[in-house]
Amino acid sequence: MSGAVRWRRAIVSVVLWWGGLSLSLWLLSRAAGQPTVPARCAASAVLLVAVGEAGDWLRRRWRAYRRSRSTRLPPA
Structure with a gap:
């Protein structure tokens, strides 16, 4: 998958989550x-989506870090 397709898919995903x-x-x-005012709900949704995406990014980075640590050979 090319970089442009990956970015487009990520943007569409975030926009759909935000709208929903x-x-x-x-x-x-x-x-x-x-x-209620729809603009206030949209602003709250932006915050929730940002926190959720940041948490997902941290989870993926932590998992990759743990995997890389477990495949390394111990020092001799």
């Missing part, structure tokens, strides 16, 4: 009877 989360937050607040 924004809509979910807005619907939940409407169902709870709270006054």
